Amino acid sequence: MKRLSSIVFAITFSAAIFVSCTDKNSATIKKHPVTLRLSENHGAGYPTALADEEFARLVKEQTEGRVVIEVREGGALAQNEGDAIEGLKNGDLAFTRVSASSVAPYVDKINAIQFPYIYKSSEHMWNVLNGSIGQEILSEIERTSKDLVGLCYYDAGSRNFYVTKPVNSVSDMKGLRIRVQNSQLMLDMCEALGAKGVVGLNMTEIRGAIMNDIIDGAENNFPSYESNGDYSIAPYFILDSHTRVPEILIASKKVLNRLDPKDVEIIKSVAKQTQEFEIQKWKEKEAASEQISRQNGCKVIQLTPKAYEEFQKAMAPVYEKHGQKYMSIIEAIRATN
Structure with missing residues (x-):
């Protein structure tokens, strides 16, 4: 026991x-x-x-x-x-x-x-x-x-062109000088649209470059466009959504x-x-930025389906030059609903 x-x-x-x-x-x-x-x-x-x-x-x-x-x-x-x-x-x-x-x-x-x-x-x-x-x-x-x-x-969001004059078609892009990111793909995109890509400018220099007739515009999303106040000098915001x-x-x-x-x-x-x-949260930020931009004189241009297709077709040489090794993925993206 x-x-x-x-x-x-x-x-x-x-x-x-x-x-x-x-x-x-x-x-x-x-x-x-x-x-x-x-x-x-x-x-x-x-x-x-x-x-x-x-x-x-x-x-x-x-x-x-x-x-x-x-x-x-x-x-x-x-x-x-x-x-x-x-x-x-x-x-x-x-x-x-x-x-x-x-x-x-x-x-x-x-x-x-x-x-x-x-x-x-x-x-x-x-x-x-x-x-x-x-x-x-x-x-x-x-x-x-x-x-x-x-x-x-x-x-x-999407990056869009914003410029000093209305753009409703590819022909309206001819001769425009556009500040872009330092990327050959973006430079070639501008060239395919008849424009000229300009690199070497940071975002804070865009307004001064437009005022001094160095460029005619730039490209970015709505929040960046609004926060930089670029609507005051490049009031036409083209909803082309060229890159996402x-x-x-x-x-x-x-x-x-x-x-x-x-x-x-x-x-x-x-x-x-x-x-x-x-x-x-992005949708809310984008909507707020668009509203502020419009209130300060921004004119938003929505491309027609026909015009958008024209922009897409203009990219043929860009895809030929840069897209060959990614073509299987590109085609799969295009086939996705």
Whole structure:
């Protein structure tokens, strides 16, 4: 009987120690969560920055505080998107939100989704990105780069021409000098439309360049057009939507490998949940920017379906020069409803 009592006591004591240790470990996890940093180059309140914050909130909530994401906006952690990507590759940063064009040097296939006039609408683009084409490219980021993991796409709207005179057809583009991003693809797009692409000007120099008759306009999305106040000097905003280049939320593979696999799955799932949140915030921002621009004299020109088709057909030499190795993806995009 004494022996039985001793065994019961030993089992009870061991269980008590186990429960005590478990409670301490749980407390330690809650007291010392893993803190990861996310680099965002846009400022606080921008649609992608709001989505970053929502991503951080949901990750903390769904990991029960085990993973905390610190979002730093305004380029506080990296001067540009290239530096942010390098931070991820080195494992110094956990996440960043960048333009798809910034990921293209690591994943060549991304170039296929950036061609001018390839999408019929925003809905068409999202059907491509959320379908097999876009999801395969996200997976390709991890396979090709080895150090990066593609989590989801965010909206960045469409880029449109804005100029000093009305444009209703391709013929109206003839001779216009358009400030574009430093890209041969964009220069060739302008040339195919009869215009001349101009590089070497940053966004803050556009207004002065138009006033000094160096250029006749530029191209960008509505929020950038409005925030720069370019409606005051180039009041005609042409809704041609020549390019739709999405943003991508990416993660450091080195950092994810340090985490519990269950938390990694939560992070991947939560990222996809924030996509619709960001799309809605973008729509709100775009509508507000358009309203402000119109109130300040902007004249929005919506191309007719016939005119838009004319712009698309003018891109034949551009696709011939730049698109040959991506043609299977381009054709698949065109075949997507």
